[in-house]
Amino acid sequence: MKKLRVLLAVLVVPGLMLTASCAKKVVKPEAAVSKSDTTAQRVVPPPPAPVDNSAQVAALAARQKFQAEDVRFAFDSAVLDMTAQSILKDKAAWLKANTGANIVIEGNCDERGTVAYNLALGERRAASAKTFLTNMGVAPARMATISYGKEKPLDPGHNEQAWAKNRRDHFVIK
Amino acid sequence: MKRVSGFSGWGNISLLLYIAVLFIVGAWYGVACAAGPYDYVDINNPSLKKVPIAIPFFKPVTGSATESDVSRNGANMLSEALAFTSYFNILDRGSFLVDAQKADPATPAFKAWTTVGAELLVTGAAAVNGNQLELDLRLFDTFNERQLLGRKYTGHVSDLRSMVLRFCNEIMGLLTGSTGLFGSKIAFISSGSGSKEVYVCDFDGHNPVQITHNRSINLTPALSSDGKWVAYTSYAKGKPELFIENVADKRVTVVDKRGMGISPGWVPGKFELGASLSFSGDPEIYLLTGNGKVINRLTNSPGIDISPAFSPDGRRMAFVSRRGGTPQVYIQDMNSGSATRLTFQGNNNTQPEWSPKGDKIVYTTLQKGGFFNICVIGADGQGLVQLTHAQGDNESPTWSPDSGMIAFSSTREGSSRIYVMTAYGTDQRKLVTMPGTQSEPRWSPGVTN
Incomplete structure (x- = not known):
């Protein structure tokens, strides 16, 4: 252990000194350029005239939100609580506004519980969301479901914080 | 590989009864019941009293180097397999009083084995001719001085493990009624x-x-x-x-x-x-x-x-x-x-x-x-x-x-x-x-x- 520390000191310390000195060398000429050549900035062509793409940006943001926002579940439950239902209402609205989009609902579980049971539970979770969205007026043919059981945890941790994140439906636009 | 001949002796009802008690009491796990005929069996933990068994190295019939290897490896495999079941206490070879590799595997000196605490004994003899192995394995009840089981296997030298495991299946079948x-x-x-x-x-x-x-x-x-x-x-x-x-x-x-x-x-x-x-x-x-x-x-x-x-x-x-x-x-x-x-x-x-x-x-x-x-x-x-x-x-x-x-x-x-x-x-x-x-x-x- 001691040897390792000495070795680290020998290798790392000069390395740090080297990077520090290099950084200084680089910084100085840059500072010199920006100070002396003030006319350079005027030569740079102006940015292209702003286009009103706020609608596109908003659409992209909505699409990203659709895929990023998971629906979460309590342990050993496929019941949609108020938060889950509220998220699903947003998703239903997006799906109705984007009728060309088909999705896959991926049901997931936390690591607790046995493999086959979690596969079944994950399927129930995906089915819960699909039923809810169908009831909100989304055509069931646009929605596929798949269960990953406990095989694809979002958070690899072994605590309630991680488990809460992993008990989820994840939504993917095909 | 095939079995050439079988020569087994049943008998020894008391040992079988003892083993039977060992296994049957498991069905009454956790239930207070009267002590059986062998009160040194802990009925609440049937696996705790393990049957002491001696498994000396097998006898190399001609004494060739291959036979010596087979004799040691075979005895070790047999020990490991039986130990796996948790029903046996495999006795330390260092305590043995006789050199089984030099003795007749068919007529063990029973007193020498009971003295070291063995209730069961496995002897073996390995004869290797080219790549052909002939393995003779026997199980004895040392207290009642009876052979319980005897089997002779022939096959390729590389079949050693499967020969040994087949004999282990026979031992378990005899003692517990379950093979496989x-x-x-x-x-x-x-x-x-x-x-x-x-x-x-x-x-x-x-x-x-x-x-x-x-x-x-x-x-x-x-x-x-x-x-x-x-x-x-x-x-x-x-x-x-x-x-x-x-x-x-x-x-x-x-x-x-x-x-x-x-x-x-x-x-x-x-x-x-x-x-x-x-x-x-x-x-x-x-x-x-x-x-x-x-x-x-x-x-x-x-x-x-x-x-x-x-x-x-x-x-x-x-x-x-x-x-x-x-x-x-x-x-x-x-x-x-x-x-x-x-x-x-x-x-x-x-x-x-x-x-x-x-x-x-x-x-x-x-x-x-x-x-x-x-x-x-x-x-x-x-x-x-x-x-x-x-x-x-x-x-x-x-x-x-x-x-x-x-x-x-x-x-x-x-x-x-x-x-x-x-x-x-x-x-x-x-x-x-x-x-x-x-x-x-x-x-x-x-x-x-």
């Missing part, structure tokens, strides 16, 4: 290659062989009664589907239906299996042929119905259902279709497996502290016993073909690994040491060589 442990295989999942693939190893963890190579996610493997087929769930084609694969020629049948195909369990002695398919909208258990054709639907209730485990006679099926609000083990009569709930303790009981003897069901329970542990309960709902305690999560219990042992997965050392214990929960130890994590062991029913 030493020819059995265990299917399991290992992530060592970077993805969860199906593997099969010998009963004692030796010779692990990778079966699937699809680099997908493969789960819940189950070997057929003859050990020739392995059913499992695979994501190889995108979604979790039931695969039935011929272990030898790698032929695969995919049960290609809408939804999932999960939790296969073979019907003992038949080319039929149960599995949960969700094409109807929720997971229901179906009976299928080994070729993946649906024979009929076995459950019909909303919600989760999975993990069929058939009784040895195929007349009943244990399974997991959430019909009562929490996952519990139920037993269904295959004729009438009526199901009764088996487990009532705890809110999460899954992974039932029916003992090959037929009397017990082992399963996984979630306890209040948040850990999973293994329990065993009578098929009649009586005699619940918890087998694992306070050592991480313990899951996927599976019976050995003689019902004497249970393999399972545990996180007691961090990552999930496969362990084995006696059917009473004693002698828990790791079965395989491999890279990655190992899980979901499933023992094959016995395969007689």
Whole structure:
């Protein structure tokens, strides 16, 4: 252990000194350029005239939100609580506004519980969301479901914080 | 390899009775009962009193170097195999008073063996001619000075392990009435290659062989009664589907239906299996042929119905259902279709497996502290016993073909690994040491060589 520390000191310390000195060398000429050549900035062509793409940006943001926002579940439950239902209402609205989009609902579980049971539970979770969205007026043919059981945890941790994140439906636009 | 001749002696009723008591008392586990004729047997822990057995190195018949190797390796293999059952105390060879390698294996000096505490003795003689091995093995009761068993095996030198294991099967058959442990295989999942693939190893963890190579996610493997087929769930084609694969020629049948195909369990002695398919909208258990054709639907209730485990006679099926609000083990009569709930303790009981003897069901329970542990309960709902305690999560219990042992997965050392214990929960130890994590062991029913 001691040897390792000495070795680290020998290798790392000069390395740090080297990077520090290099950084200084680089910084100085840059500072010199920006100070002396003030006319350079005027030569740079102006940015292209702003286009009103706020609608596109908003659409992209909505699409990203659709895929990023998971629906979460309590342990050993496929019941949609108020938060889950509220998220699903947003998703239903997006799906109705984007009728060309088909999705896959991926049901997931936390690591607790046995493999086959979690596969079944994950399927129930995906089915819960699909039923809810169908009831909100989304055509069931646009929605596929798949269960990953406990095989694809979002958070690899072994605590309630991680488990809460992993008990989820994840939504993917095909 | 074939058996050339058999020369066995039965007799010795008292020793057999003693062994019988050792095993039968297990059925009364935890029940206070009068001490049997042998009060040194701890009836609350039948595995605690192990039968002392001496297994000296075999006699090299001509004394050649190959014979010497075979004699030592064979005796070591035999010791290891018998020790695996936890029923024997393998005596230290350093304490032996006679050099069995120089003695006549047919006429041991019994007093010299009882003096060192042996109640049983195995002698052997190995004759090697070219690549041909002739192995003569005998089992003696040293107190009653009787030969209980004698077998002669011939074959290639490389058949040594299978010769020794066949003799071990004979020993167990004589002493317990159950054979099959030493020819059995265990299917399991290992992530060592970077993805969860199906593997099969010998009963004692030796010779692990990778079966699937699809680099997908493969789960819940189950070997057929003859050990020739392995059913499992695979994501190889995108979604979790039931695969039935011929272990030898790698032929695969995919049960290609809408939804999932999960939790296969073979019907003992038949080319039929149960599995949960969700094409109807929720997971229901179906009976299928080994070729993946649906024979009929076995459950019909909303919600989760999975993990069929058939009784040895195929007349009943244990399974997991959430019909009562929490996952519990139920037993269904295959004729009438009526199901009764088996487990009532705890809110999460899954992974039932029916003992090959037929009397017990082992399963996984979630306890209040948040850990999973293994329990065993009578098929009649009586005699619940918890087998694992306070050592991480313990899951996927599976019976050995003689019902004497249970393999399972545990996180007691961090990552999930496969362990084995006696059917009473004693002698828990790791079965395989491999890279990655190992899980979901499933023992094959016995395969007689």
